[in-house]
Amino acid sequence: MQQATQTGKEIFSLINTIDAISPDCSLEDVAAFFSHPKYSKLLSLPVVEEGHPVGMISRYRFMDIYLKRYARELHGKRPIRKFINGKPLLVELDQPLAVAARHVLANMQFPLTEDFIVTQGGRYLGVGFVMDLLHAMEQQMRANTMELEQANSQLKSSQLALVQSEKMASLGQMVAGIAHEINTPLGYVQNNVAIGQELFQQVQSMIAGYEALVDDLLDEQATEGQIAAQMQQIAEKRADANVQEMLGEMQGLMEDSLYGIAQISELVLNLKNFSRMDAAATEAVNLNECIESALNIGRNVLKDRVEVIKELGDIPKISCAPSQLNQVFLNLFTNAAQAMEGPGKLHIKTWSSESAVHISVADNGKGIPEEILTRIFDPFFTTKPVGEGTGLGLAITHQIIQKHGGEIHVDSRVGEGTCFHIRLPIVTSILMHQPAASEAAT
Amino acid sequence: MSKPTLLLIDDEERILRSLRMLFFSGYKVHMTTDPQEAIRILRDERVHVIVSDQRMPLMQGSELLGLAREASPATMRILLTGYSDLDASIASVNEGEVFRYLMKPWDAEEVKKVVAEAAAIAEASFAVQLHVDVPVDAASSKPRVLIMDNDESTAKTVHETLSDRCEIIWASDAQHAMEELAKQDVSVVVSDLTLGETNVGYILKTIKQLNPQTQCIVVTSFNDTSRLIELINQAQITRFLPKPVSKNLLVRNLESMLERFHAVRNQPALQNRQAVAPISDPQEKIQAGNFLGMLGRLRARMGA
Ligand SMILES: Nc1ncnc2c1ncn2[C@@H]1O[C@H](COP(=O)(O)OP(=O)(O)O)[C@@H](O)[C@H]1O
Ligand SMILES: [Mg+2]
Numbered sequence: 001m002q003q004a005t006q007t008g009k010e011i012f013s014l015i016n017t018i019d020a021i022s023p024d025c026s027l028e029d030v031a032a033f034f035s036h037p038k039y040s041k042l043l044s045l046p047v048v049e050e051g052h053p054v055g056m057i058s059r060y061r062f063m064d065i066y067l068k069r070y071a072r073e074l075h076g077k078r079p080i081r082k083f084i085n086g087k088p089l090l091v092e093l094d095q096p097l098a099v100a101a102r103h104v105l106a107n108m109q110f111p112l113t114e115d116f117i118v119t120q121g122g123r124y125l126g127v128g129f130v131m132d133l134l135h136a137m138e139q140q141m142r143a144n145t146m147e148l149e150q151a152n153s154q155l156k157s158s159q160l161a162l163v164q165s166e167k168m169a170s171l172g173q174m175v176a177g178i179a180h181e182i183n184t185p186l187g188y189v190q191n192n193v194a195i196g197q198e199l200f201q202q203v204q205s206m207i208a209g210y211e212a213l214v215d216d217l218l219d220e221q222a223t224e225g226q227i228a229a230q231m232q233q234i235a236e237k238r239a240d241a242n243v244q245e246m247l248g249e250m251q252g253l254m255e256d257s258l259y260g261i262a263q264i265s266e267l268v269l270n271l272k273n274f275s276r277m278d279a280a281a282t283e284a285v286n287l288n289e290c291i292e293s294a295l296n297i298g299r300n301v302l303k304d305r306v307e308v309i310k311e312l313g314d315i316p317k318i319s320c321a322p323s324q325l326n327q328v329f330l331n332l333f334t335n336a337a338q339a340m341e342g343p344g345k346l347h348i349k350t351w352s353s354e355s356a357v358h359i360s361v362a363d364n365g366k367g368i369p370e371e372i373l374t375r376i377f378d379p380f381f382t383t384k385p386v387g388e389g390t391g392l393g394l395a396i397t398h399q400i401i402q403k404h405g406g407e408i409h410v411d412s413r414v415g416e417g418t419c420f421h422i423r424l425p426i427v428t429s430i431l432m433h434q435p436a437a438s439e440a441a442t
Numbered sequence: 443m444s445k446p447t448l449l450l451i452d453d454e455e456r457i458l459r460s461l462r463m464l465f466f467s468g469y470k471v472h473m474t475t476d477p478q479e480a481i482r483i484l485r486d487e488r489v490h491v492i493v494s495d496q497r498m499p500l501m502q503g504s505e506l507l508g509l510a511r512e513a514s515p516a517t518m519r520i521l522l523t524g525y526s527d528l529d530a531s532i533a534s535v536n537e538g539e540v541f542r543y544l545m546k547p548w549d550a551e552e553v554k555k556v557v558a559e560a561a562a563i564a565e566a567s568f569a570v571q572l573h574v575d576v577p578v579d580a581a582s583s584k585p586r587v588l589i590m591d592n593d594e595s596t597a598k599t600v601h602e603t604l605s606d607r608c609e610i611i612w613a614s615d616a617q618h619a620m621e622e623l624a625k626q627d628v629s630v631v632v633s634d635l636t637l638g639e640t641n642v643g644y645i646l647k648t649i650k651q652l653n654p655q656t657q658c659i660v661v662t663s664f665n666d667t668s669r670l671i672e673l674i675n676q677a678q679i680t681r682f683l684p685k686p687v688s689k690n691l692l693v694r695n696l697e698s699m700l701e702r703f704h705a706v707r708n709q710p711a712l713q714n715r716q717a718v719a720p721i722s723d724p725q726e727k728i729q730a731g732n733f734l735g736m737l738g739r740l741r742a743r744m745g746a
Contacts, residue, residue: 180497183524187546188460194550195463242467249463256456305499 010097010140014133015118015126020048023055023081030080031066034059041129044114047084048124055084058113089116091133093125101137104130181267181300185260192253199246206243209234266296284317287325287357287424288350294329295348301334305343313351319427324400331393332361332420338384339365339418355426356406362419368412376410445470446490446561451480451506452522453498457546461493464550465557477501477509484514490564491557496523496530504530507538516567518560518715522546522553528667535674535682542719543674556719563714570711584609585629585700590619590637590645593685596661596692600632603693608700616640620733624740627653629703630696634685635664643669644726646677647718648733654713655706657699661687672723678716 018039021030025047033039044058057080065071065083089107091100104116108130116133118125213230216222237243295308302308336346340363347362368376375381377398382391401408406424450461450473458473465471469490472483477500483489492510496503507519521534524546534540541563542556587604589597589612597612604610608629613619615638622628631649633642649656658677663685673679680702681695706712721727 180523180525183546184454184457187522187524187548188454188456190547191460191464191550195460245466246463249459253460253463256459260456 010136011091011093011095011100011118011128014128014136016128017126018042018046020046020053020124021057021080023047023049023084024079026077027062027066027080027083028072028076030057030062034062042115042127043112043129044088044127046088046117046124046127047080051123053088053090053117053119053124055086056088056114056117057084060111060113061085085114089114089130091116091118091128093118093120097133097136097140101133104133178267178297178300182264185263189257189260189264192257195246195253196250199243199250202237202240202243203247206234206237209237282319282321284319285322285325286317287315287320287359288312290322290325291329291348291350291359293322294326294333297326298330298333298337301337302346306337306340307343307345309345309347311347311349313349315350315352315357316426318357318424320404320424321400325404328397328400328422329359329361331397335393336361336363336365336418338389339363339367341366352426356423357426359422359424360419361422362417364417367414367416367418368410369414373410373412377408446565447472447487448557448561449473449480449483449489449492449517450494451475451477451492451498451503452495453500454495457495461553464554468558469561477506480506481509481513484510484517488568489514489517490561491518491520493520493522493557496521496534497525502530502533504533504538504540507534507540511537511539516564518564520544520556520560522548526667526671528665528670531667531670531674532682532684535670535679539680540674541678541715543671545671559717563717566711567715570709585703586611586622586626587696588613588619588622588628588631588633590631590633590642591661592637593634593661596632596634596687599689599692600696604696604700614638616642616645619645620737621740623649623652624737624744628656630699631656631658632692632696633658633660635660635662635669643673643677643723644721644729645733646673646679647721647726648730648737650677650716650718651730652734652737654716654718655703657703657706659683659692659695659699661685661692675719676721678718680716 021033030045033045034042039045042059044056046053047055047057061083065075089104091103095103108114108116112130115127115129118128209230213227213234216227216230291310291312295302333346336344345364347360349358349360349362351358372381372383377394378391379395380391381395382389384391398408401422401424404424405427406422408423409421410418411421412418446469448465448469448471450458450471452458452461452473453475455475458475462471462473472487472489474480474483475498477498480492480494484492492507494503494506494510498506503521503523507521510517510519518541519538520542521538521540522544523530526545531543534543541560544553544556584607586609587600589600589610591597592614597610600610611622611628613622619637619642628649631646633646635642637645646658646660650658658679659681660673660679661683665684670682673682680699683691683695706716721730
């Protein structure tokens, strides 16, 4: 409803209320109309019968007839009906401007000899000038372009938000996994320390016992009985098998603890490296390192049941945003792991050609049916249940690869597996030549 | 009494070595990284308590505990995990029927206490036979099923399947539930986690303190892992069914919980197998206290 009045308005502003002529009007009268200053701007006159437009007579056509020799005498009194164009350009009031413009452009004559009739429910309202229509159309398009530009920039920012939300989603999955990775070593380290503490107290009391014994032995006033009791006490503590065994095991537990602490530190370091999201900061990076880094982070997704086969070739550094490529690889690895129902294999290969670095990530998971293969890079396309898939992983992957001037392709067979192939151009930069130059200098 | 037997399973040997040190003086400790080996040990030997990790390459802990339940029903099952995801915790209730769901890193004293409690309970239940078909005593009063769910379909399913055998109460708010609980204990509770405006977690926890025989089935679309873990430990819910629940699934679980109720009622030694941990949330503790107080007054008045 709102829309109709809105579009009606567009056409309405184009209407010139002009008294139409009747088809019974004589040529003489029409001539008078055309020469009247009120109608001087008109290319043509609308012809209306009982409220409905029946045609149009253009100034051009009228002159053609009327200026012929004897025409005035021959036809002057005859009605115009015979001479009119029975198929005038008609525009309904509530048509959208664009539709009207399209209709008029498609049907108008060249050179332009007639304007168009505006009707409402088929009844005559007035005449619109083609030029005005085109002008209005142009303005609208300009406004639309602005709107489009606005929409586009809005889209861009919401895309940014999407990237962020996917980051959060994959972060959420990652955090859950990493919590496990950290809690396991933390579990035994903390427990070992607690055990160590208890043991320490026992050992302390044992030492105190020895000290008391030595004191007794040195003390000339100490009785045999006192010394015997002290010795008895110590003997009991020594006989406590627990302390003995615990002392024996403690060495191993300490080693385990150090190992666990190292593991936690490594994880934390990895996380830090990984999430160093100085967003688009580019560096010269060897992609093999990004892959290792992503594998480290994704370890908890993969380790349970995925055998990782690496064939990392000798590839040159390329200039890229490492944190973004980390994300690309993590996405691919996660997808691969999620595509496997039981244990599976992940085959990661890198190599280089003259102008590009290549990475392929292949899995032997369930594969992608052909009918969805073209949609997997679409934002929000997912076949996974809520909470597991956001459908943004590959969309973002695609975006990142594109931003780096590269390409990503997929090849998949249902029941056999999926292979993603990424190609990133080697952009040689000064930065990358530097080490070589300094080498030459020394 | 000889030392109770403890079986530890984790894919990380360092966890096993560390835990063993905590227990070796008081227990006969077995440990393994291999779930098959664990099952073998359970078959060969009377094991009081099994403590398992959740995430392991060969088998999930909840699944292993499910197998343990078959291989040695009397053994008390504890999950010790550093990874709390919803599916794992649901499986640990429904399949593993765990006594406790503990988190890594753990508090040494707490774990010791829980294992000791579990070992004592196991010792007591070795004496009685588990999972025997107890003839339902026709003379005894009808079992009562309390529904705390605003969702009509739950009540409808329960009515359709059990109305001939059970007294069914559909409580639409906490007050109503309390009045019914004051009248008489219930056999099975089927509950969502919210009832009207009320968070019913504390009611479930209190019910179990009130009457350990009561079996709790939670049906909900609510999914918060940490709350579920609390309900495992502090309310010993025996089933957690995410909504929408198919009618069949609900019926199947209702039947088995009714059986469980009868078994526990006839063999009180089994009651302790579902002993609850104290309520940890301070607000819930207060709510539960008030609830028990009001219930006591109501009961006194009704008795009078
Ligand atoms: N390696 C793969 N094997 C099988 N299917 C895949 C693989 N990678 C992606 N897909 C399919 O593409 C869809 C989109 O992937 P993605 O954009 O990463 O979103 P999400 O993983 O959140 O679903 C997935 O839901 C899945 O159906
Ligand atoms: Mg994905």
